[in-house]
Amino acid sequence: MAPRTALAPDPHGPGGRLQPLDDAGTPLGPPEKVPDLAAAVAAREAAEHSRWVWAATDSAYAPLLPRLPDRLARCHDLRLVEALLLAHEGRFGAPRSLGAAWSRLRGLPVPDDLPEPGSAEADDGQDTLFAPDRLQLPPGADPLTAVVAVHAEQQRRLAAIADPAARHRFRLLVAAESAGALVAAEIAYDGLPWRADVHDQLLTELLGPRPTVPGAQPRLLADLSVELQQALGGRPFNPDSHTQVLRAFAENGIQLGSTRSWELKGVAHPAAALLIRYKELSRIHAAHGWAWQDAWARGGRFRPEYVVGGVVSGRWASRGGGALQIPRILRRAVVADPGWLLVVADAAQLEPRVLAALSQDAGLARTAAGGDLYEALAANAFQGDRDKAKLGLLGAMYGQTSGDIGPLLNTLRHRYPAAMGYVEAAARTGEDGGVVASRLGRVCPPASAEFLDLTEAPDTAGEAGGRQARARGRFTRNFVIQASAADWALALLAALRRRLGELPTAGPAERPHLVFFQHDEVIVHTPANLADEVAAAVAEAADEARRLVFGDTPVRFPLTTAVVDCYADAK
DNA sequence: TCCTCTTGCGCC
DNA sequence: AAAGGGCGCAAGAGGA
Numbered sequence: 001m002a003p004r005t006a007l008a009p010d011p012h013g014p015g016g017r018l019q020p021l022d023d024a025g026t027p028l029g030p031p032e033k034v035p036d037l038a039a040a041v042a043a044r045e046a047a048e049h050s051r052w053v054w055a056a057t058d059s060a061y062a063p064l065l066p067r068l069p070d071r072l073a074r075c076h077d078l079r080l081v082e083a084l085l086l087a088h089e090g091r092f093g094a095p096r097s098l099g100a101a102w103s104r105l106r107g108l109p110v111p112d113d114l115p116e117p118g119s120a121e122a123d124d125g126q127d128t129l130f131a132p133d134r135l136q137l138p139p140g141a142d143p144l145t146a147v148v149a150v151h152a153e154q155q156r157r158l159a160a161i162a163d164p165a166a167r168h169r170f171r172l173l174v175a176a177e178s179a180g181a182l183v184a185a186e187i188a189y190d191g192l193p194w195r196a197d198v199h200d201q202l203l204t205e206l207l208g209p210r211p212t213v214p215g216a217q218p219r220l221l222a223d224l225s226v227e228l229q230q231a232l233g234g235r236p237f238n239p240d241s242h243t244q245v246l247r248a249f250a251e252n253g254i255q256l257g258s259t260r261s262w263e264l265k266g267v268a269h270p271a272a273a274l275l276i277r278y279k280e281l282s283r284i285h286a287a288h289g290w291a292w293q294d295a296w297a298r299g300g301r302f303r304p305e306y307v308v309g310g311v312v313s314g315r316w317a318s319r320g321g322g323a324l325q326i327p328r329i330l331r332r333a334v335v336a337d338p339g340w341l342l343v344v345a346d347a348a349q350l351e352p353r354v355l356a357a358l359s360q361d362a363g364l365a366r367t368a369a370g371g372d373l374y375e376a377l378a379a380n381a382f383q384g385d386r387d388k389a390k391l392g393l394l395g396a397m398y399g400q401t402s403g404d405i406g407p408l409l410n411t412l413r414h415r416y417p418a419a420m421g422y423v424e425a426a427a428r429t430g431e432d433g434g435v436v437a438s439r440l441g442r443v444c445p446p447a448s449a450e451f452l453d454l455t456e457a458p459d460t461a462g463e464a465g466g467r468q469a470r471a472r473g474r475f476t477r478n479f480v481i482q483a484s485a486a487d488w489a490l491a492l493l494a495a496l497r498r499r500l501g502e503l504p505t506a507g508p509a510e511r512p513h514l515v516f517f518q519h520d521e522v523i524v525h526t527p528a529n530l531a532d533e534v535a536a537a538v539a540e541a542a543d544e545a546r547r548l549v550f551g552d553t554p555v556r557f558p559l560t561t562a563v564v565d566c567y568a569d570a571k
Numbered sequence: 572t573c574c575t576c577t578t579g580c581g582c583c
Numbered sequence: 584a585a586a587g588g589g590c591g592c593a594a595g596a597g598g599a
Contacts, residue, residue: 241595242578260579283580286593311589315583322591325582351583351588398587405587470586478588482583519583519589 003028004076005050006151008144009037009060014067017144018044021053024159025152031144038067049073053151055098055135055143056080057181057308065189070508071501077178078150080309084173085157087443092435099136102146105153111136166441172548173440173487177309179494183514184306184316191301192334192515193342193525199293199333206281210290221285224278231271239278287322288330296321302334306517313479314442314486315519324518334516334523334567341531343512344570345538345561346521347489349373352393354485357546357555358439359422363415368555381415382408396423397481399474423477430476431469438483439549447472484549488557489520491545496522499537503530523567531563 004021016037020028034040041064044050052072054060056079061072082096094100095113103110114134137146158174161167204210208219217225225239232252237244242259249256254269261279264272296302302321310317318324336342347353349372355361356368367376378389392408394400396419401409413420426436433447497514505511505527512526512534526534538561546557562570 238595240593243596258578279580283593287581287591313589315589317590319591322581325580325591327581395587400587402586467586474586474588482589485583521583 003048003050004053004151005044006053006144006147007037007041007060008054008147009063011143014038016040019144019148021148021151023155025053025148025155027148038064041072042068042070045070045072051076053147054078055147057178057185059134061182062185062189065185070511071186072182073498073501074175075178075182076151076154076174077181077308078147078154080177080181081154081174082150083309084170084177084442085154087445088161088170088437088441089157090435090443090446092443092445095136097134097136098143098146098150099138099141101150101153102141103138105149108138111138169439169549170441172491173438173442176440176487176490176494177314179497180316180490181308183493183497183517184308187514187516188303188305190513190515190525191299191303192523193336193340194297194300194302195333195335196293196297196300198335199297199330200290202330202332203284203289207285207289218285218289221278221281224274224281228271228274228278231269231274239275240282245275284327284329287325288327292321297333304516311486312445313483314438314490315482316517328568331567331570336525336565339528341526341528342515342564342567342570343524343526343531343534343538343561344521344564344567345523345535345542345559346571347492347542348558348560350485350488350520350557351397351481352377353555353557354439354481354488355393355397355419355423357550357553358480358484359419360553361416361418361422364419365554370556371558381411396420397478399423399427399470399477423480426480427473427477430479431473433469433472434476436476436480438480438487440484440487442483442487444476444479444483485520488545488549489517491548492541493517493522495541495544495548496524496538499541500524500534503533503537505530535561535563 004023004025006019006021007016009016014037015033015035017031017033018040019031022028041052051074053076057075057077061075078098078101079096082101086092086094086096095110097111097113100110100113114136135143137143158167158171161170200210207221211218228239229236232248235248235251237248239245245259246256249271252269252271254267256267257263259275261276264276304321304323305319306323307317307319316324334342352373353368356364363380367373367380370376374386374390374393377393378384378386382388382392388408392405392412395405396409396412409420429436430447435444435446437443493514500512500514503512510527512524512530514522515525516523522538524534524538539559542557542559546553546555560571564570
């Protein structure tokens with residue numbers, strides 16, 4: 001068992017303090033003050049891997065990264081763990097900063113968490129240069145003392161989980177969430193290889209040359225705008241304004257309910273196709289055009305800012321730069337460095353496999369024991385119609401009831417009663433105001449913390465209440481699957497990161513490293529000669545994640561893995 | 572002018 | 584009759 005070490009950086013300067021701990025969090029010696037925290041951490045880690053205990057990975061690890069010779073193996077992120085524990089203890093959403101946890105422990109008034117940087121509330125005139133200390137410790141409190149005390153208390157709360165299997169899984173969640181924080185910090189530091197020249201060429205092909213006047217519309221976009229206006233009678237209007245677009249179409253005798261592209265696709269008028277094209281190009285320009293490149297992809301790297309645990313289901317969110325929404329067309333710009341390659345791996349049909357493993361439905365597990373789950377499902381229950389099989393299963397996981405899906409759900413209910421019973425029980429729990437949890441124990445928000453939507457039409461309370469209850473049921477129905485899939489993905493990430501760290505390399509600069517993570521997909525940037533070993537490590541990590549999260553299950557979680565020079569060439 | 576809400580669409 | 588989960592981002596609409 002790896003030893004633990006509490007760590008608190010000095011608020012100013014490169015120093016800090018360390019204190020060795022046992023697994024219960026009890027100090028094994030006095031605090032040690034060091035003038036160079038990075039050097040002291042590196043020396044200790046080189047002697048023996050430690051689990052580093054700190055207030056938050058953002059504030060403790062990110063500043064160390066540029067000064068560490070190699071990555072740290074393990075950590076315990078008090079802020080993330082506090083959030084997991086609070087939700088598990090039925091106190092979802094209580095403040096989770098180190099200061100809040102410390103204050104709860106000491107019976108002091110608990111400070112609210114500061115708003116996330118970048119959020120609307122955070123921009124209250126405060127220059128980020130003078131970003132306040134986010135730990136929220138009361139005046140005079142000693143950071144290292146608080147880290148040690150809060151950690152010991154968290155270890156106590158973890159040990160207090162009564163059911164041994166649930167306790168074991170929750171500890172796994174704690175470790176995986178913390179490992180995720182390490183990965184997120186490292187990806188932000190290393191960046192995703194991004195070829196600005198390729199990106200620029202792509203934009204030029206689609207939109208015309210970069211406008212010399214900032215903010216000006218690129219030529220092809222402007223041309224398209226004029227063409228669109230001419231197709232609708234020649235009167236000028238702003239195609240970015242749905243109000244004006246609806247009016248322009250109405251003047252030509254076409255009543256649209258909205259300007260959504262799926263609705264436009266059914267419109268025969270030539271202006272509809274022009275508008276669809278305009279919207280596609282306009283979106284690329286606005287969301288991932290030259291301004292985006294200037295802001296987020298400088299120096300040959302796109303540096304996404306992930307927010308670990310940013311989604312209640314345990315999925316990561318992102319802050320600025322749209323790290324989780326890179327359009328497929330832009331993948332052309334993601335190119336490995338010379339002599340390096342990208343190993344791109346995504347989990348195939350992750351969520352239905354998670355459902356099969358969670359519910360232990362023997363029939364569904366058999367369809368998830370091999371390659372194409374939907375194909376097997378279709379052969380078993382839908383006369384080979386793969387589209388129907390996929391539609392039905394997705395509908396069951398999302399709580400869809402519209403369209404012609406009823407008969408599909410009936411078939412599924414008949415053939416896979418345990419799986420369908422599992423999601424329907426989760427839905428009922430939600431409708432009744434209860435909470436559900438992921439496989440590893442991440443607990444969903446209580447009903448009161450969401451769906452406080454009072455904008456419902458003022459019809460009878462019963463109808464509005466029923467609608468809200470059903471919405472909540474769809475949320476909990478999906479939560480058990482989405483959050484358990486996130487459990488698996490985090491476990492994969494942690495296992496893969498460890499395996500990459502164990503590969504023999506010439507040195508840290510030659511080490512393969514994660515550069516992208518998107519729910520069920522990872523990209524590793526690796527020296528070309530290690531690409532096959534990395535691909536093998538990803539497959540092993542996926543299987544390790546299966547064992548850790550789901551134990552003994554016949555369900556397999558196959559990966560689609562590609563070793564490529566360019567992200568666009570992966571499938 | 573600033574701010575919040577809505578719309579629409581990118582990703583899973 | 585209507586009835587699909589989770590996000591982030593940018594622009595327009597519209598009110599303060």
